Amino acid sequence: MFRVVSDHEDFSSKRCVWVNGPVIVGAGPSGLAVGACLKEQGVPFVVLERADCIASLWQKRTYDRLKLHLPKKFCQLPNLAFPEDYPEYPSKKQFISYLENYAKKFDITPQFNESVQSAKYDETCGLWRVKTVSTDPFGTGNRAEVEYICRWLVVATGENAENVVPEIEGLSHEFAGEIVHACDYKSGEDYRGKRVLVVGCGNSGMELSLDLCNHNAFPSMVVRSSVHILPREILGISTYELAGMLMAWLPLWVVDILILIMAWLKFGSMEKYGLKRPAMGPLTLKGAIGKTPVLDIGALERIKSGDIEVVPAIHKFSKSSVQLVNGEILDIDAVILATGYRSNVPSWLQESEFFSKNGFPKPSFPNAWKGQSGLYAVGFTRRGLSGASFDATKIAQDIGQVWKEETKQKKTTKAACHRRCISQF
Numbered sequence: 001m002f003r004v005v006s007d008h009e010d011f012s013s014k015r016c017v018w019v020n021g022p023v024i025v026g027a028g029p030s031g032l033a034v035g036a037c038l039k040e041q042g043v044p045f046v047v048l049e050r051a052d053c054i055a056s057l058w059q060k061r062t063y064d065r066l067k068l069h070l071p072k073k074f075c076q077l078p079n080l081a082f083p084e085d086y087p088e089y090p091s092k093k094q095f096i097s098y099l100e101n102y103a104k105k106f107d108i109t110p111q112f113n114e115s116v117q118s119a120k121y122d123e124t125c126g127l128w129r130v131k132t133v134s135t136d137p138f139g140t141g142n143r144a145e146v147e148y149i150c151r152w153l154v155v156a157t158g159e160n161a162e163n164v165v166p167e168i169e170g171l172s173h174e175f176a177g178e179i180v181h182a183c184d185y186k187s188g189e190d191y192r193g194k195r196v197l198v199v200g201c202g203n204s205g206m207e208l209s210l211d212l213c214n215h216n217a218f219p220s221m222v223v224r225s226s227v228h229i230l231p232r233e234i235l236g237i238s239t240y241e242l243a244g245m246l247m248a249w250l251p252l253w254v255v256d257i258l259i260l261i262m263a264w265l266k267f268g269s270m271e272k273y274g275l276k277r278p279a280m281g282p283l284t285l286k287g288a289i290g291k292t293p294v295l296d297i298g299a300l301e302r303i304k305s306g307d308i309e310v311v312p313a314i315h316k317f318s319k320s321s322v323q324l325v326n327g328e329i330l331d332i333d334a335v336i337l338a339t340g341y342r343s344n345v346p347s348w349l350q351e352s353e354f355f356s357k358n359g360f361p362k363p364s365f366p367n368a369w370k371g372q373s374g375l376y377a378v379g380f381t382r383r384g385l386s387g388a389s390f391d392a393t394k395i396a397q398d399i400g401q402v403w404k405e406e407t408k409q410k411k412t413t414k415a416a417c418h419r420r421c422i423s424q425f
Contacts, residue, residue, distance in 0.1 A: 015147065020398055021045045021095040022152035022376075023130050025119070027054045027110040029099060030379030031156035033077045033392035036106040040079065041400030046148065047110035048132060054110065055099045057160055058092060061183035064094040065211050069203060069295050069421040071238045075385040077102055078393055114146070119153060121373045128153040128374065133238045152374040152399055153235060155349065159360070159380060160341035166199070171316030172336070175386025179322065182208060185336055188215030195331060196220070197322055199314070200338030201227050201275075203252035203292065206299040208338055213307045220330060221303075223274055224313040228282040228293035230259065231266045239295065243283060267296075273303050290382035341379070351375065 014156045022038070024031045027049035040043050053059050067089045069076050072082040075090075086094055104108075113135040117274050123127050130148040164276040171179065182204045188211040198209050201223040230239050239259065246255040259282060270277075278285055282293040299309040302308045311330065315323045343359025354361055354371030365381045369391040376395045381387030388417045 015145070017146060017148045019046050019148050019150040021150070021403075022154050022374075023048060023148050023150045024154040024156050025116050025130070026158060026379075027051075027103075027108075027112075027154065027158035028057060028158055028379070029055060029077060029385055030158055030388040030392065031110075031154075032099060032103055032106075032108055033389055034154050034156060034376075034395055035108040036080070036102065037392045037396030038399065039106045039108075040404065041396050043396070043400050043403045045154075046150075047108060048114045048116055048130070048148070049112050050115035052112045054103055055096060057158075057183075058096055058099070062092055063164075063182070063185050063208065064092070064187045065207070067094060069232070069297075070240050070384065074238075074240060076389075077385065077407060078389050079288065080105060083375075085361050096388065108359060116348050117145075118348050118350060121153075121375070126373075127151055150374075152376065154280055154378060154395060155345060155355075155380075156378045159343055159382065161344035161359075163337075164340045164342050164344050165170075165337060166316055166339050168199075168317060174319060175322075175335065177332060180334070180336055180376075182336060182338040183341075188212040190219040191334060193217065194333040195329065196227065196334045196336060197222065197332045198336050198338055200340065201294070202338065202340065203294050204340075205338035207297065208293050208336055209308045210299040210302055211423045212299070213302050219307075220309040220311050220332070222312070222314060223310050225229050226276040226278040228263075228285065229267065229270065229275065229296050230263050230276055230282060230293050232268070232295040232297055234259075234262050246281075252283055252287070253281060256283050259283070270300070274312070275303070288384070292382075295387040308410040366390065370398060 020060055021044040024034055024045055024047045024390055027047050031047055031049075032054065035045060035047055035121050049056070049062070069089070071088050072086055072090055075095075076082050082090060082098055089100070111134075112133045115134075117131045117133055119128060119130045121127075128150050128238065129151065131155065132146045134144050136145055163183045165181060182200075185208060191212055192215050195218045196212055198205050198212070198219050198221045201221055205221055209219040209221045232239060234242055243255055243259060246258060250258075260277070280288065285291050286293065299308060303310060311328070313325045314327050321329050345355055345359040346357060349355060351371075354377070356362050360380050361371070361377045365383060365387065368377060368381055370376055376398075378391040378395060379388040379392060383390075
């Protein structure tokens with residue numbers, strides 16, 4: 001009646017799969033971190049991934065020049081440090097290589113091309129039902145619906161599962177130039193000599209504007225609201241690390257003031273360039289609404305030199321131009337939307353006690369990793385990879401404790417094999 005399913009067996013005939021352990025939705029850094037920690041606990045699991053690779057956001061939806069914005073020691077996942085020969089701020093290629101080595105080291109083999117359509121807790125049997133649509137990896141075009149049944153469900157789809165495209169008058173129907181989201185931008189080489197409007201002034205908007213400058217394009221960056229811009233390093237120390245050191249001894253508001261003073265000494269006043277600081281300090285603002293300060297890597301210098309023009313909010317687009325709220329009209333050739341991302345959890349998870357409508361857990365850090373009825377969340381803390389590592393460790397320990405108590409299994413160094421984790425019936 002039951003049989004073990006091998007790694008490479010065609011899933012097109014499956015209708016229902018029992019998982020003897022948790023199902024992890026998402027094979028990005030957060031999902032991999034949970035998998036590695038579960039391996040350490042001796043707990044088998046299944047990872048479901050809608051793309052055909054791990055870390056698809058990093059591999060397919062990031063620009064070429066991207067580097068980690070924080071030092072590598074704050075970005076490593078549990079139980080594996082970055083190689084010593086990696087620079088302080090690893091490149092996109094180096095980070096992807098690290099993640100691939102991470103998955104290999106802990107023998108994490110996700111079920112690729114499996115898109116979760118719904119997940120619902122069945123109170124009758126006390127189990128989760130996770131329905132997916134799988135695409136045949138051999139390219140035949142066959143699709144199959146699969147239902148995974150499990151006791152624990154780990155949501156690891158993260159904060160950036162879907163790109164956000166704003167509705168602006170004339171953008172989709174009037175403007176005749178190229179329109180791309182930052183997730184599809186690769187290099188400024190394609191925009192050499194062109195007038196480009198970058199919509200958004202976060203870390204991505206700033207870095208794309210800088211990249212466009214470096215490729216002899218002419219970027220204008222839309223800044224609708226106030227923004228904190230901080231140096232990536234202060235006195236040779238990462239601003240992130242320095243803030244953490246200060247917070248160990250001083251109140252948050254005092255640290256905010258000190259960081260802003262040091263930023264002012266580095267940059268001077270930025271209001272004359274169209275950049276206003278929020279009334280709330282950068283760390284307080286991050287904790288309150290999750291808005292991350294911009295860590296400058298050279299864009300501010302190009303703003304001061306006039307190579308990047310800062311412009312106010314958009315009123316509407318026409319065929320080859322944009323009208324700003326101040327009445328100014330700019331002729332442009334292309335638009336790049338650095339307008340961010342959002343969680344896609346509400347589109348598939350049928351649950352409202354733990355997750356809110358915006359796709360984030362309702363509890364705040366450090367209590368946002370565990371819900372009810374075996375539901376967990378990893379990578380939603382707005383604290384980057386270090387936050388995901390914290391969540392992953394907690395989740396694995398929690399599930400591991402129950403697993404060992406119920407199976408009388410002693411902790412060993414032998415890794416759990418997920419081939420024995422799934423059965424068809």
